[in-house]
Amino acid sequence: MSQVDLHIHTTASDGRLNPPDVVRLAASRGLRVIAITDHDSVAGIAPALDAARNFPRLRVIPGLEMSTNVPKAEIHILGYFVDHHHPELLAILERLRTSREKRAQKMIQKLGGMGIHIKWDRVRELAGDGSVGRPHIARAMLELGCISSFSEAFAQYIGRNGPAYVEQEKLTPGEAIRLITKAGGVAVLAHPANIGRLEEFLTRFKEEGLAGMEVYYDGYPPEVVKQLLMLSHKYELLPCGGSDYHGFGKDNETPLGEAEVPLECAEQLIAMAGAQRWELTQIQ
Ligand code: AMP
Ligand code: ZN
Ligand code: FE
Ligand code: FE
Secondary structure, eight states, X not given: OOSEEEEEOOTTTTOSSOHHHHHHHHHHTTOSEEEEEEETOOTTHHHHHHHHTTOTTOEEEEEEEEEEEEXXXXXXXXXXXXXXXXXXXXXXXXXHHHHHHXXXXXXXXXXXXXXXXXXXXXXXXXXXXXXXXXXXXXXXXXXXXXXXXXXXXXXXXXXXXXXXXXXXXXXXXXXXXXXHHHTTOEEEEOSGGGOTTHHHHHXXXXXXXXXXXXXXXXXXXXXXXXXXXXXXXXXXXXXXXXXXBOSSOXXXXXXXXXXXXOHHHHHHHHHHHHHXXXXXXXXX
């Protein structure tokens, strides 16, 4: 059990627990620092910060996880300490939210063509106030009974190469890194172990303002963690990490707070955000 978890989803995107429940769970597990990192959304931040007032021993970092595109692959960029009222950030997130809805409707249409008739209204309902994602479609499919497990939806239909997959409108990693930085945040590369030609990307992203990368992530085995830690040193990126908690108890889900992230990582992240904010105020 770690004291830190810097990668957590809530009902503001595709997590099961609402932000106050995530905060309560983290506090009950004795965590010291957590970050709320919903997909393309900052809507969970205010309620999480509110709830955190009842738990002075727990620090909640406002964050988000942006989906970005490079040719033939998807890269996720985490943003910590973003100003969740930043007008440009909010305008772009609003656009992404709408395009996520259109994309989900297209996937539903494709599924319909394959004889699987799930309803958009139900998917929207499952997503609640949050940004719609493929997990909501998978849950609607499960309810319908056309698949027997959550992962089957991805394996057979809506996974990246699946017949019902539709590409989402996304920023490039550089655009996300710059946007996060502009909104006062620290940009961190999410789950990098599966990225091909990683070092080329690291060189480029670093020039674009990337400040850290996940090293202690979900189920990464010790040899992967070791390799990523080496790369984080080589490219002078802050090592970060977390469970990528969604709360749905998928087969091998890492429980909240169990990604073994050193407390020192959170401390360095907090210090870096403070220093960056100071620099930003000097420039403006
Ligand atoms: P989206 O943001 O709509 O592209 O959906 C991405 C989310 O779907 C990820 O954050 C995961 O929560 C989930 N996901 C993606 N691939 C899989 C998979 N193979 N099995 C289960 N969940 C997945
Ligand atoms: Zn997710
Ligand atoms: Fe991700
Ligand atoms: Fe995530």
